[in-house]
């Protein structure tokens with residue numbers, strides 16, 4: 001990872017510290033699938049870090065991560081970037097964990113909203129990410145009030161990304177494209193801009 005992303009010593013230390021805290025917390029709550037623990041760097045850290053490249057294309061403003069869970073990709077984005085970052089997570093124990101990581105790593109530009117995405121007050125995010133949070137229709141429906149037409153949506157998806165995207169286009173419009181994931185050749189990242197609900201036909 002150090003070679004792949006050429007990060008500073010301080011950044012590297014924070015990533016290692018995060019992995020240590022996350023692994024320790026696994027004794028108390030199920031934050032990542034147990035089966036993925038041996039490949040935690042490739043499956044979770046690099047998988048999240050690859051999103052930075054796309055997020056850099058966004059204008060100035062906050063990065064909002066929906067359903068952050070263990071802090072993926074939210075905490076990784078906060079370690080690798082100085083962009084203000086808001087993680088939204090509804091489960092109390094996970095919110096407490098995320099806050100403890102922010103405090104421990106001194107990520108002063110990051111914060112957690114403890115609640116449902118739908119209940120987050122409206123805002124104009126520059127970037128919205130969501131990893132394993134919800135299928136596209138629910139994802140857009142729950143978070144469109146956090147976006148403007150300039151918002152860059154960076155959405156890592158499984159092997160079904162193209163089908164999911166096709167299915168959502170009857171109800172949602174936007175400029176969409178699909179990028180390959182570098183951690184799994186069959187997975188993809190949906191990049192979207194100018195997302196908005198399509199006007200329903202037949203209404204006057």
Ligand SMILES: C[S@@+](CC[C@H](N)C(=O)[O-])C[C@H]1O[C@@H](n2cnc3c(N)ncnc32)[C@H](O)[C@@H]1O
Pocket residue numbers: 031032066067068069070071072073088089090091094115116117118130131132133142
């Ligand atoms: C499958 S986990 C994925 C967590 C993390 N993004 C990852 O990739 O490991 C989905 C997370 O989204 C949270 N979540 C689901 N629906 C939510 C909602 N409407 N608002 C806020 N958080 C939600 C869950 O509590 C859970 O922590």
